[in-house]
Amino acid sequence: MNRINTALEQDKKLLSIYFTAGYPSLNDTTKIIQDLEHHGVDMIEIGLPFSDPLADGPTIQESSTTALKNGMTTNILFEQLKDIRKSVNIPLIIMGYFNPMMQYGIEVFCAKCQEIGIDGLIIPDLPVNEYHEHYQETFEKYGLINVFLITPQTSDERIRFIDDVSNGFIYMVSSASTTGAKSTFGDTQQQYFERISALDLKNPQIVGFGISNNETFTQATKTAKGAIIGSAFIKHLTHNRTDNIGDFVKSIR
Amino acid sequence: MNYQVNEKGYYGDFGGAYIPEMLYPNVEELRTTYLDIMNEPSFKKEFDQLLRDYVGRPSPLYFAKRLSEKHNTKVYLKREDLNHTGAHKVNNTIGQILVAKRLGKNRIIAETGAGQHGVATATVCALMGIKCIVYMGEIDIKRQAPNVARMKMLGAEVRPAKSGSKTLKDATNEAIRDWINNPVDTHYIIGSAIGPHPYPDMVTRFQSIISEEIKWQLKEKEGREHPDYVVACIGGGSNAAGTYYHFLEEPSVGIIAVEAAGKGVHSGESAATSQLGKEGIIHGCKTLLMQTQDGQITEPYSISAGLDYPGVGPLHSHIYKTARGEFYSVTDDDAMAAGLELSQLEGIIPAIESSHALAIFNDKKFRPEDIVVISLSGRGDKDLDTYIDYFKL
Numbered sequence: 248m249n250r251i252n253t254a255l256e257q258d259k260k261l262l263s264i265y266f267t268a269g270y271p272s273l274n275d276t277t278k279i280i281q282d283l284e285h286h287g288v289d290m291i292e293i294g295l296p297f298s299d300p301l302a303d304g305p306t307i308q309e310s311s312t313t314a315l316k317n318g319m320t321t322n323i324l325f326e327q328l329k330d331i332r333k334s335v336n337i338p339l340i341i342m343g344y345f346n347p348m349m350q351y352g353i354e355v356f357c358a359k360c361q362e363i364g365i366d367g368l369i370i371p372d373l374p375v376n377e378y379h380e381h382y383q384e385t386f387e388k389y390g391l392i393n394v395f396l397i398t399p400q401t402s403d404e405r406i407r408f409i410d411d412v413s414n415g416f417i418y419m420v421s422s423a424s425t426t427g428a429k430s431t432f433g434d435t436q437q438q439y440f441e442r443i444s445a446l447d448l449k450n451p452q453i454v455g456f457g458i459s460n461n462e463t464f465t466q467a468t469k470t471a472k473g474a475i476i477g478s479a480f481i482k483h484l485t486h487n488r489t490d491n492i493g494d495f496v497k498s499i500r
Numbered sequence: 501m502n503y504q505v506n507e508k509g510y511y512g513d514f515g516g517a518y519i520p521e522m523l524y525p526n527v528e529e530l531r532t533t534y535l536d537i538m539n540e541p542s543f544k545k546e547f548d549q550l551l552r553d554y555v556g557r558p559s560p561l562y563f564a565k566r567l568s569e570k571h572n573t574k575v576y577l578k579r580e581d582l583n584h585t586g587a588h589k590v591n592n593t594i595g596q597i598l599v600a601k602r603l604g605k606n607r608i609i610a611e612t613g614a615g616q617h618g619v620a621t622a623t624v625c626a627l628m629g630i631k632c633i634v635y636m637g638e639i640d641i642k643r644q645a646p647n648v649a650r651m652k653m654l655g656a657e658v659r660p661a662k663s664g665s666k667t668l669k670d671a672t673n674e675a676i677r678d679w680i681n682n683p684v685d686t687h688y689i690i691g692s693a694i695g696p697h698p699y700p701d702m703v704t705r706f707q708s709i710i711s712e713e714i715k716w717q718l719k720e721k722e723g724r725e726h727p728d729y730v731v732a733c734i735g736g737g738s739n740a741a742g743t744y745y746h747f748l749e750e751p752s753v754g755i756i757a758v759e760a761a762g763k764g765v766h767s768g769e770s771a772a773t774s775q776l777g778k779e780g781i782i783h784g785c786k787t788l789l790m791q792t793q794d795g796q797i798t799e800p801y802s803i804s805a806g807l808d809y810p811g812v813g814p815l816h817s818h819i820y821k822t823a824r825g826e827f828y829s830v831t832d833d834d835a836m837a838a839g840l841e842l843s844q845l846e847g848i849i850p851a852i853e854s855s856h857a858l859a860i861f862n863d864k865k866f867r868p869e870d871i872v873v874i875s876l877s878g879r880g881d882k883d884l885d886t887y888i889d890y891f892k893l
Contacts, residue, residue, distance in 0.1 A: 301677065302680065349780055349795065371520040401525070423683045
């Protein structure tokens with residue numbers, strides 16, 4: 248069974264953390280992953296940096312620019328991760344834009360992920376219909392769960408289609424925004440969380456975008472299975488480098 | 501071979517809509533409505549009337565006698581430089597503002613490189629009384645101060661794109677982010693034949709007025725609708741798409757695309773996408789783009805800000821891949837010389853973008869009886885500083 252599915256079966260709300268590989272320094276990747284697991288994080292999204300990350304706000308974009316300047320490439324990331332499964336057991340997801348994966352070769356990319364022990368992918372600019380028509384077979388052949396995003400504007404019909412194609416969880420974008428854009432949740436978000444919950448989907452939902460502290464984590468996980476923190480953790484790395492990761496995790500739950 | 505977009509938004513292998521889910525409702529709304537809107541009689545009437553009375557269309561098809569003599573062939577110039585705002589860009593912004601109005605949008609965003617598309621967008625927003633925000637790279641804002649002033653005078657807000665390389669591609673990223681954050685009330689007017697489907701097709705259709713007019717104008721002057729060649733410069737490719745559109749499925753018409761070689765195709769400072777690019781995804785579509793081996797989008801270079809884009813529209817990638825068109829690339833130096841030549845032979849100072857198309861005579865020999873239509877996509881006023889610096893005027 249895929250580690251993502253195993254994690255989702257646990258009787259608790261999941262905390263998932265995103266960081267950009269190659270940030271703050273090129274070789275911080277494994278230390279960050281190990282520390283996050285050590286301090287009780289349930290799942291990790293490893294950002295493969297891209298020059299033009301459309302769905303991200305300034306914090307993640309800047310971390311990507313720095314990571315690329317530090318020399319991060321797809322090959323280097325795979326090299327850094329090659330022994331990661333000797334020390335880390337929680338699900339690992341690579342989150343990145345489609346172009347670098349295309350250039351690597353989709354099949355080779357997926358094969359490499361499987362070899363390393365990557366459990367899933369999040370590719371914000373690969374729409375569900377393209378995936379379904381052209382790539383689903385390849386992803387599944389290599390045991391990879393592909394995670395799709397939904398937003399408050401996504402129609403019920405489309406959510407049902409995404410639910411159908413998904414086999415892990417649904418990434419529920421908290422509001423109409425790029426990453427890191429909001430700092431609190433209002434009634435609109437609460438109603439949206441409840442609307443999705445009422446759809447009774449086969450895939451659990453994990454909320455992302457705008458989760459930055461204990462308050463937003465608790466709010467988001469009232470109905471959802473878990474929450475993803477990205478920009479807030481990148482800010483932590485900016486100020487602390489790779490120190491005090493435990494303090495950050497404790498401040499969330 | 502078919503050069504129309506298919507129902508999935510592809511030209512052959514290129515196109516599609518590779519967009520984050522956050523943009524899906526916006527793009528889907530446009531995709532499902534744009535053709536119906538464009539085909540409404542009331543839309544056509546308003547569009548045609550504005551093109552005529554406001555833009556000043558039809559733009560002349562001018563027989564360039566002295567240029568023809570110099571190059572020993574028959575050269576016609578399609579005078580998009582005479583349009584209101586000084587370039588072909590306004591054909592598209594007029595069309596899209598009318599679409600936006602019919603979709604009930606009350607806020608317009610746009611990206612701009614040199615500022616031409618920004619000015620054309622700010623212009624139509626002023627005309628319609630709609631709020632306008634233009635994203636422009638911080639570096640371009642400094643390079644193109646007069647166009648920034650024009651946009652402000654027209655009532656638009658110019659927001660600097662401070663991320664990445666701080667030029668056109670980053671301005672485009674910022675505009676897309678704005679759209680993600682404002683999904684309901686905002687329409688994004690993309691200025692070139694790029695972006696997710698239906699943008700390349702919609703922009704191409706609005707610009708296709710160029711080739712539609714060439715056909716009847718040439719019929720009047722030469723007794724035939726089809727020239728032997730149509731020539732246009734290509735950055736993202738909107739003026740080229742419009743210049744080619746009605747000739748793409750007419751094999752007797754040669755299609756010539758001129759890209760910016762910058763300081764030389766292999767100098768490391770170039771924007772010759774068809775020569776240097778590989779298939780990939782940029783700004784929501786699958787097309788040819790300049791990138792590293794690792795799939796990071798690289799920063800192009802051209803003396804002409806309007807050609808300084810690392811991708812090319814999916815229609816053009818398809819034209820290139822199917823060998824329907826001949827692709828040439830012209831250096832800064834050759835383009836500047838061609839701009840000077842036109843100025844002194846015909847009394848027309850062209851935009852540096854258009855000067856690239858005019859430099860075709862260095863690479864391609866035409867027969868004396870050939871009819872060659874060159875799209876003079878814009879006028880050179882905006883480039884005066886660059887011409888002054890270059891020629892030490």
